[in-house]
Amino acid sequence: MNCAVHAEREATGYCRNCGKALCGECTRAVREVLYCEDCLAKVMGHAAGAGATAAAPGSPASGHPSTGSPGIAFVLGFCPGLGAIYNGQYNKALIHILVFATLVAGVSIAHGGLAPVFGLSIAGFIFYMAFDSLRTAQNLRAGAHEQ
Ligand SMILES: [Zn+2]
Numbered sequence: 001m002n003c004a005v006h007a008e009r010e011a012t013g014y015c016r017n018c019g020k021a022l023c024g025e026c027t028r029a030v031r032e033v034l035y036c037e038d039c040l041a042k043v044m045g046h047a048a049g050a051g052a053t054a055a056a057p058g059s060p061a062s063g064h065p066s067t068g069s070p071g072i073a074f075v076l077g078f079c080p081g082l083g084a085i086y087n088g089q090y091n092k093a094l095i096h097i098l099v100f101a102t103l104v105a106g107v108s109i110a111h112g113g114l115a116p117v118f119g120l121s122i123a124g125f126i127f128y129m130a131f132d133s134l135r136t137a138q139n140l141r142a143g144a145h146e147q
């Protein structure tokens with residue numbers, strides 16, 4: 001078998017993509033996988049094409065660092081700040097912690113009549129954080145960037 005480009009040369013490998021026989025000069029090794037120059041150009045063009053061709057929107061392999069499981073985000077959301085941190089929203093986590101600390105302080109300061117109000121607010125806020133984390137994680141997974 002000779003090279004598909006250089007008929008007088010012995011082929012040393014085959015293109016992984018199109019199966020063309022290639023000599024040492026024609027093979028293009030990418031991570032130990034051989035391609036012909038045409039196929040490598042296609043691969044590179046696809047990678048540099050900014051998703052113009054076949055980039056699947058919202059594919060799980062989009063490489064977004066903070067796409068986690070909505071279920072885990074929901075569970076962590078019950079702990080002030082953790083759900084937001086899990087979603088990569090550090091400012092929101094800080095706000096959650098501050099609001100939660102304020103409500104807890106409110107319970108201990110407001111003896112008597114107002115304490116149950118703060119207690120209910122804490123319970124409500126915990127559920128708000130959990131569902132907010134769940135919703136954010138779902139949005140992140142769907143490719144929407146909510147900040
Ligand atoms: Zn090829």
Ligand SMILES: [Zn+2]
Binds near residue numbers: 004005009025
């Ligand atoms: Zn060749």
